[in-house]
Amino acid sequence: MFTVDTSTVAEEVRRAIVEISRNIEPTCLAALERARDEEKVPAARFALTKMCENARFAAQTGYPVCQDTGMCVVFVEIGKDVLLTGALLQDAIDGAVREGYADLRKSVLDPVTRVNTGTNAPAVVHTDFVPGDEVKVSVMLKGFGSENMSALYMLNPAQGLDTAKDLIVETVARAASNPCPPVIVGVGLGGTFELCAKMSKQALFRKIGSANPDPQLDAIERELMERINSLGVGAQGFGGKTTALGIFIRKYPTHISSLPVAVNILCHCSRAKVAVIGKEGVRYE
């Protein structure tokens, strides 16, 4: 049994917030630079050039990449041979959010009164129990220009995978310029209403350029990338060939009566980091 205090998890969350609010995820930045070099439409190329300049400027100066430093979403995967001790995990992570966001915009408020919590807490925390003796902490600062463009569909089986694919492409087309394209698209297929949405968010942690380990899903991702990048939305909606930098799909068995499809859209500033706490210390994936 490996004992981990929740304060160790919280410290990784705090460090991640400070770092990723100023630094775009490296594979995302590389993809943006590639898109800039290949873009022919002048306005889209202008936008991509500014996005890349912004990323470099933010990293140099320590200024947040985007003023929407988002709502903090944390997936904590707890190995079954780990004993978590200390404060309640949610409380520990919320403490990290309060500290990590001290210099950042406070964007979190009560949905009914619209009164700001003033600290950007609470975080949205998902926990899962997994094999092993490590704790994997995946942190994302999720902006809401893109979150607002996300969608969930409960299809019936007769509509099938073709309708699911059409709806994924349509969701990106309808979002158009609002989510700050080029976007990254997370997709959940199957499960229940809430699991489907959760998978679509979790999918966004995959690195751009990585293949889906499931060959069938990989083929669907390739097909959808091509269709999405033929939409002509382009960087900031200014046209051109890059509407998406990546699309990542996760699936789970579902009910005979349904085909849930969730599409979670991420802007071109992917701010995500994964820390794995193990017996040998902390490593970053």
Add this chain to the structure above:
Amino acid sequence: MSEKRLTMPFDKSELATLKVGDGVLLSGTMLVFRDAGHKRLFESIQSGKPDFDYAGETVYFMGPCPAVKGQVMGSCGPTTSGRMDKYTPYMFDHGLAAQIGKGKRSPECIEAIKRNGGVYFAAIGGAGALYSGTVTAVEEICYPDLGTEAVRRITVRDFPAIVAIDSEGNCIYAD
């Protein structure tokens, strides 16, 4: 792309020369506010006593990060303009010169921009750090209790943007 340099407050005749897709570098002053600021301004307009005047101004839809380390303003890229569509025709009809934000606008907004010879500029969404480097002064105008959503007047130098809707109603975004 070679960008045109323009000064705010705008001269209407200068706005008329801009064409959709033009890159611009804006310098001068603009008002900054977003969702909650618009909601409250319109409540004051409906009550007959507007809280502040925006005639001749440019409004930038934005809510900044706090300023740190000698910054004048924290990261300050545009927010989605569509959420302010319902207020926009009235504001152009009552003297607003231009707006800056990101994303598509409603047909009613495009009509109002055309009717009044205004312009809608798209700033680069997500480029918040870069925009903070263009801000040279900030002044509180109204609603300080709204925090990041308060109304401010900022002075900028070489603020990059694209003409997204020109004064003839031409729009950069596909239907």
